[in-house]
Amino acid sequence: MHDNLRHQEAKRHGFTLTELILVIFILGSISGIATMRLGDVMDRTRIRAAAVDLTVLREGFTGSSASLGYLADISTLPGFSPAYLRVHNLLNPTNVIGRGGVILDDGIRRTGYVSYSCFTNWNPETARGWRGPYVRLTAGVQNTEPSRAGLFPAPADRRTAGDTTFGERGFFPRIQGYSTLLNAYGYAGEQALADPWGNPYVLQIPPSEAFESSTEERRFHYARLVSAGPDGVLQTPCFTYASLNADSRRMLRLAGRLATGSVESRGDDIVLFLDRPDSYERDE
Numbered sequence: 001m002h003d004n005l006r007h008q009e010a011k012r013h014g015f016t017l018t019e020l021i022l023v024i025f026i027l028g029s030i031s032g033i034a035t036m037r038l039g040d041v042m043d044r045t046r047i048r049a050a051a052v053d054l055t056v057l058r059e060g061f062t063g064s065s066a067s068l069g070y071l072a073d074i075s076t077l078p079g080f081s082p083a084y085l086r087v088h089n090l091l092n093p094t095n096v097i098g099r100g101g102v103i104l105d106d107g108i109r110r111t112g113y114v115s116y117s118c119f120t121n122w123n124p125e126t127a128r129g130w131r132g133p134y135v136r137l138t139a140g141v142q143n144t145e146p147s148r149a150g151l152f153p154a155p156a157d158r159r160t161a162g163d164t165t166f167g168e169r170g171f172f173p174r175i176q177g178y179s180t181l182l183n184a185y186g187y188a189g190e191q192a193l194a195d196p197w198g199n200p201y202v203l204q205i206p207p208s209e210a211f212e213s214s215t216e217e218r219r220f221h222y223a224r225l226v227s228a229g230p231d232g233v234l235q236t237p238c239f240t241y242a243s244l245n246a247d248s249r250r251m252l253r254l255a256g257r258l259a260t261g262s263v264e265s266r267g268d269d270i271v272l273f274l275d276r277p278d279s280y281e282r283d284e
Contacts, residue, residue, distance in 0.1 A: 046196035050227040054272040057225050060090040060134035061274055070134050079113035082220040087203050090134040091191035093120035142198030152186035152200055159198050170234030195227040202226050204238040210252035222253045227270040235267035
């Protein structure tokens with residue numbers, strides 16, 4: 001009789017196979033929802049972190065309450081060219097390319113240009129020159145190539161073994177009529193700062209073709225800092241294969257923004273202009 005009672009008690013407190021499967025299914029669903037929510041939280045956290053980094057980089061160029069910034073220190077030097085700036089300039093003594101294509105990276109003094117040392121050393125008497133780093137390097141670019149790990153990649157480098165190359169993901173753009181990839185955003189081995197997804201932040205300065213008539217100063221007015229975002233593909237337009245009309249030139253200047261306020265081709269990129277609001281201007 002006692003055995004019977006124990007058997008009935010066990011039946012009342014045990015689980016059938018169907019009940020066990022149902023419990024496992026519910027627990028799995030809860031776990032999946034929690035994982036998705038955690039992933040969403042991580043993505044939002046990374047996006048916020050990237051936005052903060054872009055602000056720090058902008059202040060490195062334009063200055064803040066704590067520092068005048070790179071442009072205030074360098075821009076009055078003869079031969080300075082804002083059209084060739086890269087994030088590298090904030091992190092390491094600059095190899096500025098001078099006006100008219102004169103390269104000031106070999107220490108040779110040229111007529112009309114200051115010496116290279118003015119671009120790499122601070123002169124307290126004139127209060128001019130480079131006195132960086134203007135931004136501290138906190139995260140290096142991911143790269144399977146050991147010699148460039150933490151630095152700006154080469155086009156054929158990969159962030160991870162299963163990833164596409166940096167060239168394929170837009171970090172070395174092309175222009176119409178040329179098969180050569182451009183080093184518009186950096187050169188392999190330069191100092192670089194990584195976004196939360198392990199890709200380098202880049203400074204985009206629209207080419208002269210994006211304007212009916214342009215000066216270096218006007219081009220720089222449309223300069224913006226860009227993170228390739230969660231998908232790791234740099235989609236913000238700066239160069240193009242297509243022939244340029246007024247609308248396409250404007251899209252290059254405004255990083256893909258349309259008159260309607262929508263954005264055509266930034267994808268999930270995170271964009272911050274240095275010297276203007278991120279808005280469409282009917283008359284520019």
